[in-house]
Amino acid sequence: MTIRRAVALLVVLGLVLGSALTAAVVLLADDSPSASPSGVPTTTPEPGATDAPSPDLAPFYSQQLSWDSCGDGNLCALLTVPLDYADPTGETIEIAVLKVPASEPGDRIGSLVVNPGGPGAPGTDYAANAAQVFRSPITDVYDVVGFDPRGTGSSAAVDCLTDEDLDEYVAEDPDPDTDEEVAQYEHWVEAFGAGCADRSGDLAAHVTTIEAARDMDVLRAALGESELAYFGASYGTKLGATYADLFPDRVGRLVLDGAVDLSISSRELSLEQAAGFETALRAYVQHCVDEGDCFLGDSLQDGLDRIKGFLDEVDAQPLDTGGDRLLEVGNAFYGIVLPLYSRDYWTILDEALQAGFDGDGAVLLQLSDLYNSRGPGGYTDNSSEAIYAINCLDDPYAITAEEVPANLPDFEEASPTFGTVFAWGLMSCGGIRVQSTEPERDVRAAGAAPIVVIGTTRDPATPYDWAVNLAEQLESGVLISRDGDGHTGYNSGNDCVDEATEAYLIDGAVPEDGLSC
Template identity: 40%
Template sequence: MVLSMSVPRLSVLVLTIAFGLSSCGFLSSPEVAPPSAKSPSAPTPPGLEEFYSQEVVWRNCGDADCAKIIVPVNYADPNGPTTKLAITKVKANVEPIGSLFVNPGGPGGSAFDYAKAADYIVSPDIRDNYDVVGVDPRGVAHSSPITCLTGDQIDEILEADGTPDSPAEEQQVVEVSAEIGQSCKDKAGELLAHMATIDAARDLDIARALVNDPVLNYLGKSYGSDIGIVYSQLFPANVGRMVLDGVLPPDLTLEQVSKEQAEAFEVAVDDFAADCATQSDCPFVGDGPSIAQQLRAWLEGLDSKPLIENGRILNEPVATYALLSYLYFPPSDYAELRPALSAAVADGNAKPLFELLDARISRGIDGRYLDNSTEAFYAVSCLDRPFLGDKVKVQQLAKEWAVSAPTFGVAQAWGLLTCANWPAKSADQPVAITADLAPPMLIVSTKHDPATPYQWGQRVAEQLGNARLITWDSHHHTAYAEGSECIDAAIDAFWLSGKLPAADLVCE
């Protein structure tokens, strides 16, 4: 199993959760003041004038307006090939004070689809006062999506043994990792080398200009925060009211991200086990630590004795991934997981667990995947954070990480090989984070978030210098519009009036 795949598909699930929200949970914030640039907007980058001044032809697409905009594939060669991005705008219910750009995360999540759910992802006050805009990043969803992998290939990736116990199993991981890169090299074309976050941030500034906003007001969730941070360093004069929710620091290496995620998800396993111990439908018995141990033993047992359901294999990596998909979310979601887990553990019936997993990862009943988030995730992640190690390095990391993260550490280490084998390299250097370069932003982090651990929010807040960190003592992955009136009120006040919350605000 490649645990690193947790980031792409499951960040998109923020969308699914948001769709179910009721607007009654939002507080009203009547004070409204339009955002404006603190200083003149940065001049149009040389050679990009035609992109910044292009005519946008909007068309009605249900309850929104939609269009395609054109950007250069390679910003170092603006006269070369171009690609099209899908943009959607959901108009404000009353009078807009500006546009609020949104991104749900990923890499691989559709900002276009996320924005079209505007009534559910932001409060009524924000809907009244902002046009909500989503631009799918290049190569993602509706923006000239790269398509490298078939459904069978993605199934093979999920089923690949990420905890190899023999040289033969290790070789299988190496081969599957190489196959992913080779397939994308063969099918994705020139865009594959230009899907880094820095490219997405540059695209976002063109989109900002084309909706006639002097500054970028923004909600970036999970990986969307990475885009926002990079944007703030490239275009500090163009930063408006920016909220980064569930923060992914751009300066962390792939090795650091993978290790710290594995350790954070390990804590989530312990939390699940402690909760399971109090539930009558828990498939295991005993206290939390005992249940966590039994769960790991059951997963490991699937390595040699997998369950079969309609030709599909529920082995250790697939079952671990199904578990992981629920650890992203608060304990209330465990009520769905426990019966499916019980069916597999007690009865050997894998069907309920497959049904839950398929819903989480957008796999249709015909075996096709409904989006390209797997390919997009690898393309962006491996450009942003190349892994320079080899199999020997991975073997060493797997031994180390098995100690601090016994459920996920080994698989997370072996998952690094995909980026070691990635066929494309970004020509851009990583963007350094400079304190106080941009206006103050809000950094929102959840205390028990396994996907974007709390220390990442602290790290970015310290690096930015003038940012305000808001803490939510919760298990949610991301915080805004997830049920906390305290969080929503602070963020809405910032978007509506520019008012910063108190320093070190903690919401219970």
């Protein structure tokens, strides 16, 4: 949590821009931080916090994090975990961790581990932006702790393509309509899978969600917490639910926002996500029409046709951007998709499309680059590669180019504008060269404490029904429904959602199941 080339699930756009929280670190007694040898606060473990699930994992569970200041009042450390949990005495990797200390240390109640989704988005960035992601009732009393899941960010990052190849991959037509484009699409399917295996070695087979969830329990122990308090968004809900299934007795207060449905197939996920983006696009266009003098046209259908026609035009003739890169159709697609994650970005999409209609692709290219973590000098993280490596290792389902046409009618019905893109995306994992060593799980989290699941009615990336289904699938799931637009529900302008979430995380007050906001 979001598409592999916008199709494979699930990048959260809650990775807000802006400054991180600058928090004063105050040393207190009893359950509050005590000084480590480096002078940076650490936490005294709660009873039983470091008990390992098996003796051979004890060295990992008993490790102490060495925190160092890393700017803006934040603290950073490295957590050591096994590359392969089936061989804990073998090779190890390091997980990057960032903590934003509670801004009211005297009221601190513990650590809140967070994950922003992707899979592939760096959790350390998410935590560093805690002041924007979370409201002050949370940041006042929790140390917000983010980690880059294995294979991502600064945690043994997988590598699959050169930056130059990744540029070509992102720019290619996600809806190939000629034999040449189909051949090119097939080329990148094979090249991506081969590249992950060749460039990442043994790591490529050990970046599953299950292994990342096991890492999260080692992190819980290293933080000194006997139970895990967790906030996961988008794909982070899959990670959190998997953790709860693996370690139900360690579940504290878990919130899963913008939920992924773990009970349906990859094909059905893609089909429903296509419908989700269509719903978001239609809401955007209808808003423009309702405002009057809409640059897209005089009706909803006019606007949808104009956007689809524009993508066809860029496919035929890429646009100038005023720089050394053209806006190609893949970039244009991402540039349109990105602002659909939040109603607040609709005005940016207005600007980007109007410029594009006038032959200037610069703004759409900037949005595409933001979506794919590309800066002026290259890619700023490996999220575009990690999303492939993790999703395809979790579930290598794929179809061939010859099988795509039979799938088109279902996808075009779900999304007349974007459906064909999602149908072609079903090929994505066809080139994977490695296999997971972790058996599939029927995630139920039996015996876990209440788990709060939040769904938004017009969420483009994680459709509302996914939250309904995940809450039902988890034995202790409790559903909060937000009526609104955009991806995820907490801190999106709905006091009902925010207050219920905070009452649960801070006071343990479990909301009414089915709470409608």
